[in-house]
Amino acid sequence: MILVTLFFACPPVVDTDSGDTAAHTGDTGDTGDTGSTAVDYTTAVVATVADDYSAAVLATVDLDDGTVHDGLTTLPSDVGVVAEAGHLFVLGRFGYDLVRVYTPGAWSEPVAEFSVGDGGNPYDVHVCGGSAFVSLYGQDALERYDPASWLLSGVVDLSSLADSDGIPEIAEMVEQDDTLFVAVQQLDQDNGWVANGGLVAAVGCTAGTLDAHWEVGPNPSLHEVPGEAGFYVRTGVYYDDEYNLMLDGIVAWFDPATGLGAPLLAEGTLGENITDVAMVDKTHGLLLTQDAASAYTAWCWDVGTGTTTELFSTTSYLAGAVAGEGGEVWISARQSWTDPESQGGILTVDALTCAPGSEVWHSDLQFAPSSIAFY
């Protein structure tokens, strides 16, 4: 009896600042209407993932009052979110290989969930031509789904773009006039993921066929500019075989009619790897860079003047940046492997006013953000 009594003695508890209840993040960095973007978002959706990638939950931030709703539903723990055509897509990546389709605001369960097959590793989703196209990083095709039933309605074969490992590494997609422009990274998985080329491919949304492709440089990523005919392309690998920084990357404008333009910015200029680009309009954006010590820096980039302005540096891992409204850019900051004390959270900056040191940290999420989308 004594033992049982001892057992039932409540274990100790500690104070914690975490919680699943709504919390206020404070100022979200509203800078007023600059007229620079045409978007009108109400909510940021944040996929938050534990530092060890063992767990993930969905959170939202109300853009009007900054209220955070955390722990709305559990997610695959390697995840991306995409807001598209009135849906919120959750992409469960390698090991999950699934897509969930939510109606924004109704988080108790998705309206649809489907597997893209073992090892499919969905990277991006885009709705055009009446179909939802899913790019599969682990396969050699785009899958096409019918939004009415969310059943597979077709496959766009991109095997002809594969490099020596047989997988083309299909990444971001940008829609321009019923054509999907697709980043094809062509990394050689059999040899340490070294770059084997790098393409932008054009896929007709209606016909679902590969129409053209352009060589753009190694490891490309595509960065959309709202309302513009064209998009930015970032290229470049991060390290050489000796894990030395490779400053071979550039950012250039891609015109669907003429292809890739001249480099507008080179990594050599910054002395660091460009890891992400978020454009709030055609001439203003934010760059994330990584140096040899794995410290990250955020820069404002004025394409018109060709100038870059350092905003801040951090030892946190800046996983990505996405343009919001009013010139605001949201950055996902996570704990860095090289600095276990580094902070995770959402960073908001104004890419138009571009005042160094004006970034705002929001770190009251259960986990650090991994992916952010707006609707």
Added chain:
Amino acid sequence: MGWTLGAPRPIPGAGIPRPLWPPWREVRATPLHRAPPGVPLPGLVLLTAAFAAEPASDTVVVEERAPRGPDPSTTSAAVTVLVPGPATPASADVASVVEGAAGTTVHRMGGLGDFAAVSLRGSSLRQVEVFLDGVPLNPDGAAVVNLAELPLGAFERIEVWRGNAPVRFGAAPLGGVINLVPGEAEGGRVSLAYGSWDTGRAHASAAGRRGNLDGQAFAEAFSTRGDLRYFDDNATLYNLTDDHFRTRDNNDKLQLSAVARGRLVVGDWRVTLADAPLWRDEGLPGSANLPASTARMRTGRNLAVARAEVCGPSWVGEVSAWHLRRDEALDDPDGELDGTPRLEHDQLDTVGVRASASWAPTAWLQPSASVGGRWEGVEVSDPKGGDDAPPRARLAGSVAIGADVRLFRERLTLSPVLQLSALDNRELGTTSTTQDGVSPGAEPFVGSVDPRLGVLVRPLPALALKANAGHYLRPPDLVELFGNHATLEGNSELRPETGWQFDVGARATLPDRAPVTGSAELGAFWLLSEDRIVWLQNSQRSFTPVNFGETWVQGVEAAVDLHVLGWLDQSASLTWQLSRNLTEGSRSANRELPRTPPLSIDEAVSVHWQERLRVGYRFTYTSPNYWDAANLYQSAPRTLHGAWVATRPTERWPTVSVDVLNLADTVTEVVPRNPADPDDPARVVTAVTDFAGYPLPGRTFMVNVSWNL
């Protein structure tokens, strides 16, 4: 003093408390002291120094075979001695036997032959040190010992020390010690088994002695296709239309293992040479949602031991040296496990030496000491990026001194221990990311002083009251720091884990000659850890170790072992525990610790008729437990029934048995869809697993035939 090999012979001299004798020995002794009348306690120890009030005598008063293994009633430590015997199903393995002890939770990655490891009292798997005949297979928790690699038939008994382990192990694990003791019996035995999934097992053993030499040898071959049927939800929690059953491909195994030991007695000395090789070739099936069809692992292991023991008038001493080598070759040509093709070769070596001694200078005091050191190194070739990692090594040493102080006619025994441990990390190298010193290499030397105290009170011969407290240290092992398999990724930033463990308990035994014999145990335990190292499964179901901050486990363990009227054997154990992450500021604070099920139950019962026919039943239950620190993902409860029947019509006949594991074919359970949201009423079907993505098998048949030669 002398060692005996042949017929027991009297040993002249002073009192020899039983703990001074290696527990596997058959001895006759001439104790100095007679047992006091009215204290019908069994065993040689009770006739010796403890009852010092009795006058000394030079008369041989006892010739008795010493009981096998430690007597749980005469040690303060919580120990269970498991002896595989007629009441053990023929299909049993080391893991299933260990699971029968209180305070244990076995975690499996599949069926027979698949990875299995044990947690003691809510410890992590590495906080349990496994010894083979007193030699550590994972010193300081270096790697998790896969219990499936250890052939049950080679062992006469398995000692499960929960918490405070004896000084002679030179170990201070947070969870405890499991000691596998090879058999002593002479003669031979051959056994063949075959069953579901083309699982086959054959083993042979032989033991004999000639003059001053004796030897034992055991060899086993095990193979399985492992193509079990399992439930796959296709990772789509909300989409039930794509749920289906699949076959576990690439789950075959072939394992050859042996344990051999030879001993020579020369005067007061006994010299032992032993070797335990293992070769294992297996397919790696990957997780259920990320299956692999071509990935394979080949493992070679060899443990070579040399030991010299000597006994004096009132003391015994022992020096052991060993070399443990483990080679693991992972071939994942298509990168199925984590997306990166690999051809890796890991080689881990441990060279160790340990000396221990125990002394009985007086009737009430028995000091003991142990000192040892080891060198361990790891070489990893073809890691990520294609480059070979530099060899890494470290030195570790420990000194432990302790004593058993037996007072009040052995009604009170105090067992204090002080252990000093040191690590030299200077050869560990640097991290690949920062080039800084490897943690704990940031401190080139790590030292720890770890006291322990055990108290045993025996108000009645049949009742033992116990209490233990101790401080423990475990450095991260080389796999935890530098592991680079596709499914095991090291973390070079890990810090050593430390902790306190406390327990209290009571053990009651029934008289040996009563119609009902047996024992009952009840205990409570607390485990408070700092920087606990927890292996978590990431999004790709790979395992990565991380440090938690402060953690807490408390629980109750109980066991009842009964033998009724000579025809019914029953053993039951229960572990009920609460765990909590007390890391301040952590987003996972106050959550349960991963893989720490609140409730585990094991019940085994069998009835027999003169051992010519035996029918048995076993039930195990493991309650749902969380896989992640935030307690968002929960395993299904594991409720398994098993039954078996064995017959041997006469002594000349072989024993034939038929076992059915998971009798009810429980491979799925209906569980809450969102365990983190108690308001969500939805339920889903999920596979029964111990590790996410590694389904357990359904109904399994095994037929076994064995002969005693």
